Amino acid sequence: EVQLVESGGVLVQPGRSMKLSCAASGFTFSSFPMAWVRQAPTKGLEWVATISTSGGSTYYRDSVKGRFTISRDNAKSTLYLQMDSLRSEDTATYYCTLFAYWGQGTLVTVSS
Amino acid sequence: DVVMTQTPVSLSLAIGQPASISCKSSQSLVHSDGKTYLSWILQRPGQSPKRLIYLVSKLDSGVPDRFSGSGSETEFTLKISRVEAEDLGVYYCWQATHFPYTFGAGTKLELK
Numbered sequence: 001e002v003q004l005v006e007s008g009g010v011l012v013q014p015g016r017s018m019k020l021s022c023a024a025s026g027f028t029f030s031s032f033p034m035a036w037v038r039q040a041p042t043k044g045l046e047w048v049a050t051i052s053t054s055g056g057s058t059y060y061r062d063s064v065k066g067r068f069t070i071s072r073d074n075a076k077s078t079l080y081l082q083m084d085s086l087r088s089e090d091t092a093t094y095y096c097t098l099f100a101y102w103g104q105g106t107l108v109t110v111s112s
Numbered sequence: 113d114v115v116m117t118q119t120p121v122s123l124s125l126a127i128g129q130p131a132s133i134s135c136k137s138s139q140s141l142v143h144s145d146g147k148t149y150l151s152w153i154l155q156r157p158g159q160s161p162k163r164l165i166y167l168v169s170k171l172d173s174g175v176p177d178r179f180s181g182s183g184s185e186t187e188f189t190l191k192i193s194r195v196e197a198e199d200l201g202v203y204y205c206w207q208a209t210h211f212p213y214t215f216g217a218g219t220k221l222e223l224k
Contacts, residue, residue, distance in 0.1 A: 035213075037161075045153070045161065045204055047213035061212045095160060099151070099208070100172060102160045 002026040002101045009094065009106030016086055022079040022096030022103055030054075030074035035099065036081050038092035038108075048094070049081065063089075086110045114138050116205055118216035126224045131192040133219045135205035140185045142209070149208040152181055152190045155218075156201040165190065197223060 008020040020036070036048040049070040050059045058070050069082040079096050086108075093105040115138040125131055133152075141148045152165040163172050165181040168188060178193040192199060200223050205216040 044202075044218050045155075045206070045215045047215070050211075050213070059211050097161075100163050100166070102162065104160050 002098065004096045004098065004101060004103035006094065006096050006103045006106035009108045011109045011111065012086055013112050014087060014110055017082070017084045018086060018108060020081040020083070020094055020096075020106060020108070022081075024077045024079065024096075024098075027098070029072075029077035032098055034070075034072060034079045035097050036070060036079075037095045037097055037102075038090075039095070039105070040089075040092040043092075046092075051079070083108070113212055114141070114207055114210050114214050116207060116214050116216040118203075118205055118219050120219060121217070122220040122222065124222045124224045125195045127196060128194050131190075131195050131199075131221060133190045133203055133205075135183075135188045135190070135216050137186045137188075137207055139210070141188075141207050142185060148184065150181075150183070150188050151206045151208065152179075153204045153206055153215075154199075154201050155204065156198075159201075161204070195221070195223070 003025045005023045012018050033052050035050040038046050038048050051070045055072045067085045071080045088110050091110045093107050095105045096103040117136045119134045141150050148168050150168050153161045153163050155161045164175050164179055169181040180191045182189050200221050202218040202220050204218050
């Protein structure tokens with residue numbers, strides 16, 4: 001059974017950093033590109049970033065480019081999202097996704 | 113960015129009635145590899161998203177065959193032949209042909 005379990009979401013002040021993790025199991029992690037998608041409270045879904053199978057290629061939405069870094073550790077079957085210079089508009093539930101499968105999400109709240 | 117326009121915004125239907133949701137993209141979703149990366153996702157209340165359909169018309173494993181997807185280029189449709197109680201929630205179309213990936217604003221299906 002495919003499982004994606006996100007962690008790391010907390011309340012953080014604007015300008016600070018945070019790192020999200022997504023532990024994957026039930027499939028060959030290294031064979032699939034992965035992504036982060038977020039959902040602000042009561043809003044729709046918004047793609048954040050995608051990473052290739054090897055980690056050699058990464059893609060970001062403009063609003064997070066230069067502030068967020070997606071990475072993966074295929075030996076640990078884990079996906080990461082390093083978020084720096086956080087803004088209030090980054091407040092959202094962040095989902096780790098294999099596109100066919102989604103985690104339960106982790107809530108990031110950016111507020112002073 | 114590719115704009116995904118979903119209609120209607122909401123649907124109120126009785127169990128057993130058919131449903132149809134439209135999704136139009138601002139540009140063709142045919143990728144250079146010839147595939148069309150258009151998916152449909154359902155987010156039930158309080159749950160994480162779940163993919164129902166990928167590549168326009170392919171049903172994910174375990175998805176009932178009362179769901180169907182169709183369309184091409186810039187116009188796509190999700191149909192439910194007979195709505196059941198478990199189908200309520202918000203439906204999103206999602207394109208992964210062009211970066212940044214983009215979602216429709218969602219269609220809320222409520223039971224009458």
